[in-house]
Amino acid sequence: DVKVTQSSRYLVKRTGEKVFLECVQDMDHENMFWYRQDPGLGLRLIYFSYDVKMKEKGDIPEGYSVSREKKERFSLILESASTNQTSMYLCASSLYQTSTDTQYFGPGTRLTVL
Amino acid sequence: GDSVTQMEGPVTLSEEAFLTINCTYTATGYPSLFWYVQYPGEGLQLLLKATKADDKGSNKGFEATYRKETTSFHLEKGSVQVSDSAVYFCALKDVRGSTLGRLYFGRGTQLTVWP
Numbered sequence: 001d002v003k004v005t006q007s008s009r010y011l012v013k014r015t016g017e018k019v020f021l022e023c024v025q026d027m028d029h030e031n032m033f034w035y036r037q038d039p040g041l042g043l044r045l046i047y048f049s050y051d052v053k054m055k056e057k058g059d060i061p062e063g064y065s066v067s068r069e070k071k072e073r074f075s076l077i078l079e080s081a082s083t084n085q086t087s088m089y090l091c092a093s094s095l096y097q098t099s100t101d102t103q104y105f106g107p108g109t110r111l112t113v114l
Numbered sequence: 115g116d117s118v119t120q121m122e123g124p125v126t127l128s129e130e131a132f133l134t135i136n137c138t139y140t141a142t143g144y145p146s147l148f149w150y151v152q153y154p155g156e157g158l159q160l161l162l163k164a165t166k167a168d169d170k171g172s173n174k175g176f177e178a179t180y181r182k183e184t185t186s187f188h189l190e191k192g193s194v195q196v197s198d199s200a201v202y203f204c205a206l207k208d209v210r211g212s213t214l215g216r217l218y219f220g221r222g223t224q225l226t227v228w229p
Binding site: 004033040041042043045048058090092100101102103104105106107108 | 146148150155156157158159160163165203207216217219220221222
């Protein structure tokens with residue numbers, strides 16, 4: 001089975017802190033994604049990556065950056081956390097970019113910024 | 115651009131009731147369509163998918179048929195159980211242009227089933 005793991009289930013940070021969210025997949029997938037999930041808004045794509053060191057902006061990249069130094073690991077970075085970044089963050093991966101390919105999700109990190 | 119619209123929740127049903135969650139889409143190409151489910155405290159998992167018009171996806175008693183003429187992919191289950199209580203997301207993927215296979219999600223529908 002595909003396994004996508006995220007470094008923390010719950011995280012509490014202070015405004016202005018630099019925050020790192022880590023995601024690791026164990027199935028040699030090409031593509032990795034970061035979403036945030038907010039009530040009533042569904043999932044919104046922050047960034048995605050289709051190869052090592054490659055990244056593409058999603059719908060809401062402002063205030064975030066990403067890093068993919070190794071194929072299995074995709075990090076989301078909040079350069080200076082703000083209260084409006086309090087949210088559930090979900091990482092996902094998929095093998096290819098074909099239309100039939102399935103995305104597999106991690107359990108999520110619930111981030112609270114005080 | 116590509117988008118998904120699904121019925122707003124929450125939806126509350128008694129056990130063994132019939133479930134329909136509506137989903138319609140807008141796409142420029144020929145997308146694949148997905149239903150994902152999120153159980154409390156967990157990430158999303160694929161429930162079912164359909165890759166071309168008139169395909170029916172099915173899993174765990176849930177079904178959805180890809181209707182190109184009505185641009186719809188409604189989720190149905192004949193008899194829901196308490197364990198089906200979750201948030202359901204409709205999504206599409208279209209690999210034309212520069213989308214690079216990303217998913218477009220609806221806003222999610224919370225389903226609660228009472229015994």
